Amino acid sequence: MEVRTRFAPSPTGFMHIGNLRTALYAYLYARANGGKFIIRIEDTDQGRYVDGAVDVIFNTLKQAGIDYDEGPGKEVGGYSYVQSERKAIYKKYAEELIRRGGAYYCFCKGRDMTDGGTVKYDKRCLRLSKEEVAERLARGDSYVVRQNIPDTDGVSSYTDLVYGEISVAYKDMEDAVLLKSDGMPTYNFANVVDDHLMGITHVIRGNEYLSSTPKYNLIYDAFGWERPQYIHLPPIMKDKERKLSKRYGDANFDDFVKKGYLPKAIVNYIALLGWSPKNNEEMMSMDDLIRLFNVEGVNISPAIFDEAKLRWLNGSYIKNMTVPEFVEAARPFLDASKVGGKYDYSLLAPLLIPRVEVLSEIPDLVNFLEEFGDYDTSIFTHQKMKTDGAVALTALNAALPAIRATDGWDMTVLHDTLVATAENVGLKKGQMLWSFRIAITGRASTPGGATEMAELLGKEECIKRMEHSIALLTR
RNA sequence: GGCCCCUUGGUCAAGCGGUUAAGACAUCGCCCUUUCACGGCGGUUACAUGGGUUCGAAUCCCGUAGGGGUCACCA
Numbered sequence: 023m024e025v026r027t028r029f030a031p032s033p034t035g036f037m038h039i040g041n042l043r044t045a046l047y048a049y050l051y052a053r054a055n056g057g058k059f060i061i062r063i064e065d066t067d068q069g070r071y072v073d074g075a076v077d078v079i080f081n082t083l084k085q086a087g088i089d090y091d092e093g094p095g096k097e098v099g100g101y102s103y104v105q106s107e108r109k110a111i112y113k114k115y116a117e118e119l120i121r122r123g124g125a126y127y128c129f130c131k132g133r134d135m136t137d138g139g140t141v142k143y144d145k146r147c148l149r150l151s152k153e154e155v156a157e158r159l160a161r162g163d164s165y166v167v168r169q170n171i172p173d174t175d176g177v178s179s180y181t182d183l184v185y186g187e188i189s190v191a192y193k194d195m196e197d198a199v200l201l202k203s204d205g206m207p208t209y210n211f212a213n214v215v216d217d218h219l220m221g222i223t224h225v226i227r228g229n230e231y232l233s234s235t236p237k238y239n240l241i242y243d244a245f246g247w248e249r250p251q252y253i254h255l256p257p258i259m260k261d262k263e264r265k266l267s268k269r270y271g272d273a274n275f276d277d278f279v280k281k282g283y284l285p286k287a288i289v290n291y292i293a294l295l296g297w298s299p300k301n302n303e304e305m306m307s308m309d310d311l312i313r314l315f316n317v318e319g320v321n322i323s324p325a326i327f328d329e330a331k332l333r334w335l336n337g338s339y340i341k342n343m344t345v346p347e348f349v350e351a352a353r354p355f356l357d358a359s360k361v362g363g364k365y366d367y368s369l370l371a372p373l374l375i376p377r378v379e380v381l382s383e384i385p386d387l388v389n390f391l392e393e394f395g396d397y398d399t400s401i402f403t404h405q406k407m408k409t410d411g412a413v414a415l416t417a418l419n420a421a422l423p424a425i426r427a428t429d430g431w432d433m434t435v436l437h438d439t440l441v442a443t444a445e446n447v448g449l450k451k452g453q454m455l456w457s458f459r460i461a462i463t464g465r466a467s468t469p470g471g472a473t474e475m476a477e478l479l480g481k482e483e484c485i486k487r488m489e490h491s492i493a494l495l496t497r
Numbered sequence: 498g499g500c501c502c503c504u505u506g507g508u509c510a511a512g513c514g515g516u517u518a519a520g521a522c523a524u525c526g527c528c529c530u531u532u533c534a535c536g537g538c539g540g541u542u543a544c545a546u547g548g549g550u551u552c553g554a555a556u557c558c559c560g561u562a563g564g565g566g567u568c569a570c571c572a
Contacts, residue, residue, distance in 0.1 A: 032572055067571055142568085166570055185502070194500045194568085202570040209572045230566055233501040256503075256565090263564060291509095294521095298510055302520055321510080324565065328508045331522040341535075376535040387533095404532085437531090455531035467533035474531095 025057025027224050028217070029083075029090075032064040033075030036274040037082040039327065040228065040258045040266055043292045047255060048226040049088045050293070050315040060220055061093030063104045064213075066206045082275050085285045087308045092220075099220060105212050112207035115215050115245075116167045116200055124244025125200055127155050128168045143197050145173070167201035169210065169241065178236035183253045184320045185229070190236040198237065210234070214241045222250055229254040253317060258295050259326045266327050273327070282355060282381025287336040295325040305338060337379035345371040352381055359385035360392040369478065373470045387469045391478065394487055397464035399494055407456040413449065414457035415495045420447040421458055422488050431481050436473040461491035 029045040031037070052059040061083075065071055076094070083090070092098040102108055119125040128147040148170060150158075159165070172192045179189035200211035207215070217225060231238075232254045242249045260266045266273045278288050290306055298321070299306070299314040306314065340348065349356075349367045352374065356367055370388060378384060402414040409417075424443045428435055444454035459472035462484050468475055476484050 030572090034572080064572065070571070188501070190501065196568070199570045204570075206570085208570065213572090228566095229502070230572090233567055236501095254502095259565085265565080294509065296509095300511095302511065304509095304521060323503050325510090326508060328522070331509065334522055373534095377533070407531085440531090452531055459532060463532095465532085469533070471531050471533095 023223065025052055025055040025223050026060060026221050027052040027057065027226055028060040028062055028220065028222050030062040030064050030213070030216075030227075031079050032067065032070065033072060033079065034067075034070045035072050035075055035078075036276065037078055038267065038273040039275060039278075039288075039292055040273070042082065042086060042275055042289075043258060043295060044227060044255060045083060045088060046086070046289060046293060046311075047253070047297070047315075047320070048224075049090075050311055051224060051226060051253065051317070052091075053312040054315040057223070058091040059089075060222070061090045061103065062216060062220070063094060063106075064209065065104060065106045066202075066208065066212055068106075068204070068206070078276075085279070086275070086289050087285070101219075103220075105207070105216065108212075108216070109205055109207075111219070112201060112212060112215055113205065116207070116211065119200070119241070119244055120167065122244050122246075123170060124241060125167050125169050127159065127165050128197075128199075129158055129163050129165050131164075143168070145170075145197055148197075164203045166199045166203050167211075168197040169200050169237065171195045171197050171237070171240065178240055180235060180239055180249065180252060182232065182235075183224075183251055183317045184322055185232060185254055188232060188235065190233055195237050195240075200241075210238065211241070214238050217250060218242065218245070218247045224251045224253055226253040226255065229256055253320065255320065256296055256322060256324045258292075259324045261326060278332075282383070283332065283336050284339050284351065284381075287332065287339045290339075291332045291335050295327065296321045305335070333379045340375060340378055340381075343375060345375075348375055352378075352384055355381045355384040356388070360389040364392065365478070373474065373478075377469050390463050390465050390468065394464055394490070396494060399491075401466040402457060402460055402495070404456055407452045408450065409453050409456050411495050413453050414461065415492065416447055417444065417449055417454045417457040418461055418488055418492050418495070420444075420449075421454065422485070422492070425481070425485060425488065428481070431477065433473040433477050436476050440472070458488075462487045464491075 027048040029048045031041055031045070049059045051057075061079075063076060063079075080094075090096065093103045097103065101111075116125060120127065126148045127150075128143075129150075130143075130147060147168070174192060177189045177191045178195075179187055181187050198210050199208050201207055216222075235252055235254075239249050258266045260273070275285075275288065279285060286307070289308065290304075290311075293306065293311050294304065297315070297319050299319055300316075301314070303310070303314070340351075343351065345368050348371045352371070353367065356362060356370070361370070365388075374384060374387060377387060399411055399414075403410040420443050421440060424439050425436075428439050440454050440458060441451050444451055455472040459468060459475055460466065462472075462479060463475055464487075470478070479487070
């Protein structure tokens with residue numbers, strides 16, 4: 023039988039990392055088994071609808087490299103994949119479920135329907151006579167449809183593919199509302215009906231549904247439908263006790279992209295949060311993930327999101343980029359920096375590639391190219407290099423005329439010139455290069471060595487900066 | 498509180514009755530080196546806890562503690 027999985031988000035805002043991971047696993051499971059991946063929009067709560075939220079979902083999936091076989095825009099089944107457009111279907115099935123004894127009409131209002139101190143609904147409307155129900159319906163009384171949980175000692179169990187056997191006693195379940203008074207189904211009902219109608223074979227979702235799944239299974243049973251397999255996923259945590267959620271604002275896919283994380287790295291990282299491949303590989307493309315994904319590798323306990331590791335992974339992806347690839351990815355960040363448009367980005371790229379972990383670090387790394395003024399001359403002092411202000415001054419005074427006299431301007435020429443000058447004034451090569459580099463950049467650390475920086479800046483700018491530095495040192 | 502679930506280093510995570518308890522990130526140290534990085538090498542750090550079962554338990558069972566989830570006309 024063909025595997026069919028689905029991702030069924032409700033359009034209530036942004037796509038956060040936890041949702042994305044659920045989508046990813048559902049997608050991988052389908053692809054790994056040669057099945058179909060379906061997208062369904064769960065917008066039955068009219069009060070929570072957020073404009074544009076559906077676009078966010080699709081944009082995110084697209085960026086993440088997750089494609090789908092059926093869903094909005096790909097109505098293969100000949101029906102809508104948006105729940106609000108399926109209202110009539112749920113009503114029809116709710117009525118059938120009532121006929122089958124799996125549900126009943128309830129006319130109770132709000133909280134007064136509860137029995138004294140107990141929170142659990144007391145099934146009082148189940149005891150209404152057929153006539154009375156018909157009469158109230160005919161009268162147009164507002165109603166909901168409730169699931170009829172057996173009033174016996176039984177238990178409902180199922181075997182989750184990652185958590186194993188889960189059992190919940192009937193007495194611990196409540197007659198949940200299946201159809202709301204506005205005619206919309208609740209998740210409890212819409213999910214079961216849609217998953218069945220859409221032929222979903224494996225339900226993959228967060229483990230907050232672990233203990234309510236037996237209830238859903240009872241609905242499948244009442245309809246005489248085959249129950250799907252379940253794959254519940256542990257949550258992704260912000261820390262030991264807090265779940266990563268959009269409420270904390272920092273868990274949205276878009277935010278990570280804006281910060282300079284590559285979608286591929288994000289996908290790779292979240293694939294690893296809650297799952298690991300047999301061979302323990304860490305850097306995996308989508309194709310690798312599809313090839314390696316298996317339920318056995320899915321973890322059972324919560325995973326804390328570790329941005330440090332994401333950074334490392336992102337850096338690894340950057341290191342694997344070619345210069346053109348890097349320039350393309352880094353362009354927005356380069357454009358936004360002080361060097362924006364003023365340098366040949368492909369000259370900057372080789373310097374940046376091994377040094378950047380997150381693209382947003384780029385401006386800080388390159389701004390000195392356009393930014394130069396007074397700086398703290400104590401940075402000339404370096405123990406290992408045996409330099410200080412005095413050494414630097416000697417070095418620079420000797421280097422300035424030599425630099426002025428250079429014929430040609432490339433790293434080799436610069437290197438030879440500086441080394442020869444150092445020898446002339448009795449300085450070590452390192453003393454010269456360290457002093458020179460700081461003099462032309464005003465920084466203790468730079469994304470490249472002295473000659474690389476000089477080549478980038480050009481002769482004139484170098485001379486200007488050397489003069490300025492000499493002035494600073496003699497001040 | 499009832500019910501369901503979880504518990505290997507700071508973090509991710511191998512392990513599925515017998516291992517010197519992998520690997521990765523982070524961290525620390527060394528090497529390389531014209532700075533910073535990259536890279537290379539090495540170190541520190543873990544089976545929540547108490548009982549069983551067993552010749553033998555991180556692995557199986559029970560309790561305890563801690564944590565999460567759920568108990569909506571939200572999903």
